[in-house]
Amino acid sequence: MLKKTIFLFFLIFISTIKSTYSQCAMCKAVVENGDESMAEGVNNGITYLMVFPYLLVGILFFTIYRYKKRAKI
Incomplete structure (x- = not known):
């Protein structure tokens, strides 16, 4: 299940890269x-502004992952 989700996320990410080239x-x-x-x-400046949303999403996914892992035990 997790591998399918990661693959789907990666596929969506790769397919939207071309549209993010605009400025x-x-x-x-x-x-x-x-x-x-x-x-x-x-x-x-663009790099600085781009980092924080990815950090927030990463922290969110890590928190959900840790919560679900603790719930299984």
Whole structure:
């Protein structure tokens, strides 16, 4: 059951990657008109903002997993 869920999640994740390649017009304009350090700053900001939702979802799944494992014992 768990392997099927992980596989399904991975399959959905891979199939939605192409749609996440798009970028907002403001970010694109700033990067195109700025220098390399500005582009690096935008990329670092995007990475910083992207990490926290994944951490929260990971913590949620870990908590559910731990709860279910304790319930079996």
